[in-house]
Amino acid sequence: MDRENTPVASVQTVLSIVEYLEAVGSAGVTEIANNVDSSKSTVHNHLTTLRDGGYVVNEDGHYRLGLRFLGLGESTRLQTDLYEIARPQIEGLVEGTDLVGNLAVEEQGKGYYLYRSRGSDDVRFSTRAGETHDLHCSATGKSLLAHLPSERLDSLIESLELTEYTEHTITDRSELRTELELVRERGVAFDEEEYGRGLRCVGVPVFGVDDEVVGAVSLSGPAAEMTDEWYRETLPDRLRAAKNRIEVNLRDY
Known part of the structure; x- marks a missing residue:
């Protein structure tokens, strides 16, 4: 045994x-x-x-x-430099907006939010750090999956449950692979109300000093407001700029 x-x-x-x-x-x-x-x-x-x-x-x-768990959770979060470096960038992304900024990592096939920040109280999304989320239907999750080494990606895709949350959720493994190829090509992932109705999200990967993906940052908001050029170009550009600053600081940390 x-x-x-x-x-x-x-x-x-x-x-x-x-x-x-x-x-x-x-x-x-x-x-x-x-x-x-x-x-x-x-x-x-x-x-x-x-x-x-x-x-x-x-x-x-x-x-x-x-409250003993509070200290344990914070100790876990501080084990990575990514949290301290990315946190001010997330704050800057959501300042003056109705969006929620997210910093996520992957562990054992699940996405974990290291940090979340809400720009205003007009839309009450959860901002709890430590919450888990599925990788196949979230912008951070697809950003992480798309840039994993091929062998690990193949293993994860076969093990994921691909739970259907809405009619837009990708539940076919072949379709998910095609989606991840698009994410790799354009460097940005979109959640088209795949995790929840009325919610859209756009995310980008963050790479560490060894050029391996170490996390992802994203912006979430009401689907009715995240449309057109704002959603497809403006927000991705802002995320790319924040990602660049995070990666530069990770190299110099």
Whole structure:
């Protein structure tokens, strides 16, 4: 038996508890046990250990994630120079607009937002860092996929679920490959309401010192406003300029 690939049941239960609390906010022992398929006594024991470590807080019998996770998340984000260098560029892109600026990376076949910033409160998009997103139907995701080494790209495309979120979502692997070829040729990716109705996004890849893709930046906004030359030319040009500044600073960091 390959012990390195053998799941540890107790660890899986703890992770399920943490993920459930992340999803619902707070819950009691019975609710958690029912949703992580474990006994109440086992869940209670895990929660007690998590509480003692500062990872959960017990408020009148309901548990929520503790602020200990805040420090862990920030430490993870700061492990890459990309976050510190790209953050002011994202802020500059959205200043004075109704857009949301995004900085994303790929890990284990998922897109992760390292940073998000909203130009105004007129349109309330989520700007939570750490949120995941699918690669096949987002502008950052397609920017990342299109510039991966061919062997890794082939492996990822075969493993992606290609979930259909709207009638515009690409769910055919051959069609996705064709789309990624276009992204490589033009150096910019578009999300044509593929992840959500009424939302468009445009993104570009960011390359590191070894010329490998290390992330992607994008701008999201209401589909009714992201049209014509503004969407197809102006925003891509602004993103390319920001990308260039990020890449120059990465080389000099």
